[in-house]
Every structure is written in C-alpha cells, then in structure tokens.
Amino acid sequence: MLVRIVGGNGGLAPGFRNTSYLIDGKLLIDAGSVASGLSLEEQLLVENIIISHPHLDHISDLAFLPDNCFGLKGVPFEVYTSKTVRNAIKKHLMNDLIWPDFSKLPSEENPTIRFHDLKPEQMIVLGDYKVFPVRVNHFGDAVGLIIERDDAAILFTQDTGPTERIWEVAKSYKNLKAIFSEVSFPNKMQNVADASLHLTPQSVFKEIAKMPPTIPIFLGHIKPNYKSTIYQEIDELGCERITLFCSDDTHFVF
Numbered sequence: 001m002l003v004r005i006v007g008g009n010g011g012l013a014p015g016f017r018n019t020s021y022l023i024d025g026k027l028l029i030d031a032g033s034v035a036s037g038l039s040l041e042e043q044l045l046v047e048n049i050i051i052s053h054p055h056l057d058h059i060s061d062l063a064f065l066p067d068n069c070f071g072l073k074g075v076p077f078e079v080y081t082s083k084t085v086r087n088a089i090k091k092h093l094m095n096d097l098i099w100p101d102f103s104k105l106p107s108e109e110n111p112t113i114r115f116h117d118l119k120p121e122q123m124i125v126l127g128d129y130k131v132f133p134v135r136v137n138h139f140g141d142a143v144g145l146i147i148e149r150d151d152a153a154i155l156f157t158q159d160t161g162p163t164e165r166i167w168e169v170a171k172s173y174k175n176l177k178a179i180f181s182e183v184s185f186p187n188k189m190q191n192v193a194d195a196s197l198h199l200t201p202q203s204v205f206k207e208i209a210k211m212p213p214t215i216p217i218f219l220g221h222i223k224p225n226y227k228s229t230i231y232q233e234i235d236e237l238g239c240e241r242i243t244l245f246c247s248d249d250t251h252f253v254f
Contacts, residue, residue: 001149003180003252007033008220008245010057010184010198016224017248018057021156021180022046027129029145029156032057035064037248044069048126050118050133051081052158053142054088063093066102066112076114080124080131084141086115118143121169134169136160138197146173152254157181159221161197167210176212177254182221183244186229201233208239218252220245 002024007017018032025042028034028049035043043065051059066077079086094101102112118124120135120143128150133143137160144157144166153173157166159182170176184198193200199207204219211217219242222230234244 001147001152001154001254003154003178003254005220005245005248005250005252006037007248008250009224009248010182010221011224012057013224015248018060019158019221020061023129023147023154024149027126027147029147030058030158031060031062031065033061033248035061035068040068044073046077048129049077049079049113050131050145051079051085051089052145052156053082053138053140054085055140055159058158059085059089059093062089062113063099066105067100070102070105070112073112076111078116078126079113080116080118080126082118082141082143086117088140132169134166136166137163146170146176148173148175151175152177154254155179159184159198161194161199162203162207164210167207167212171212173212176215178216178218178252179211180218180220181207183219183230183234184221184223186226187233188229189226201230201237204234204242205237205239208241215241216243217241218243218245 004022006020006022009016017037019030020033021029025045026047028046123132130148132146136142136144146155153176183204185193185200187200187202190200
C-alpha cells in the first residue's frame with residue numbers, strides 16, 4: 001500500500017495542511033486537505049472516502065471536492081462514516097445555506113457524494129481493502145481504522161486521547177506494518193490535551209506501551225505553533241520507532 005500524507009497537521013497555516021491520508025490514490029481517510037492538496041486530476045481518481053469524526057479540520061474539503069469534480073466523475077464519491085458525522089455534515093456544512101448538499105446534486109438518484117454508515121467493529125470491504133473501524137477516545141463518535149490489503153495492514157488513529165480498544169484489536173493483526181497516530185500539543189499543555197482528547201509526547205510514550213511491539217509509528221496532527229517544541233520532546237523520548245511528519249505530501253510504502 002502506498003500511503004500519501006496529503007495533509008498531516010493539526011492546524012491550517014501556510015505550509016501546513018489539515019488531515020487527509022490517501023491510500024493508493026483512491027481510498028481517502030479524512031478530507032481536511034483533499035481539494036487543496038491534490039490536483040484536479042488526482043481528485044477525480046478518489047473512489048471511497050472514510051471520515052473518522054466531524055471536526056472541521058477533517059471534513060472541510062469535503063465541501064470543495066464534489067464542487068471541483070461536479071459533472072466530471074460519472075459516479076459518486078462513496079463516503080463512509082458514522083451517523084453522527086453524516087448528520088453533522090448535512091446539518092452544519094452541506095445544508096444548502098453554508099454550502100450545497102452534494103448528496104442531492106445533480107439529483108438524489110445521481111448524487112455527487114453518497115453516504116454509507118460506518119459502525120464500530122463491523123468490517124466493510126471496499127474493493128481490495130478490508131476496513132475495520134474501532135472507537136477511539138475523541139469527540140464525535142470518533143473511530144480509528146485498521147485497513148488491510150493483501151498481506152499488509154495499517155492502523156490509523158487520527159485524533160485520539162489515551163485509548164485502549166484499538167491497541168487490543170491491533171495485536172490480533174499479525175500483518176500489521178505501521179501505526180499512524182497523533183501528537184498535538186507539547187508536554188506543558190497536557191491539561192489542554194486532556195481536555196481536548198489529544199496526545200502530548202509524554203502521553204504518546206504511555207500509549208506506546210499499549211501498542212503492538214516493534215511496529216513503526218508515524219505521528220502527525222502537530223499544532224503548527226508548537227512544532228519545534230514537540231519535535232524536541234519527541235526526540236528526547238529516544239524511541240527509534242517514531243517518525244514525525246516533517247512536511248505535507250509525504251509518501252510511505254508498505
């Protein structure tokens with residue numbers, strides 16, 4: 001699997017894109033920067049989209065993607081998410097006031113995006129991929145994902161505070177190749193991280209003890225204004241398993 005970090009930050013600023021991970025050019029995890037980070041030709045190649053939770057930095061470009069591709073694709077973008085997320089998007093974003101409801105355009109029978117339910121610990125199959133969602137410790141019925149293709153599985157937690165169940169499930173995957181997780185705030189802001197259900201370097205270190213051993217760990221969702229401090233504090237952990245996202249539009253092959 002080719003994992004492209006279209007955007008991997010926990011904030012938006014010049015040089016920092018919000019969260020969107022693209023697998024093999026066609027399976028998208030979250031839509032924080034899919035329209036701003038991919039060419040129009042690349043956007044048209046996206047087939048399935050999984051939205052982990054309804055926070056704006058994970059859904060914002062779901063407004064612009066169907067707008068960019070309207071009338072050009074021929075088939076809908078298939079969007080898989082919880083009822084909580086779908087209802088939030090349709091009530092607060094694609095409500096025909098803030099933005100058009102592309103799940104009804106050009107018609108309900110032939111929409112530009114089409115929503116499907118994603119339920120915790122119920123596997124779905126999307127073409128070559130098996131997707132197993134697991135509830136994590138974050139707002140909006142947030143889920144992490146274990147995505148499997150052929151002989152490789154990859155775990156994505158997206159946004160989460162300290163959590164348990166997904167690490168238990170991960171240990172049953174003998175073909176797990178990588179863990180993608182987050183570190184949002186520096187240690188001095190542990191109280192903010194706890195309140196917002198995010199991680200700091202010191203709480204990441206505690207999470208590692210729960211994870212399957214030896215698997216490489218990739219950390220994103222860093223708040224741009226704390227980047228240098230978080231880099232230093234992660235380095236001080238001395239954990240060779242950890243790779244931090246240094247820039248957007250980075251590729252990893254598993």
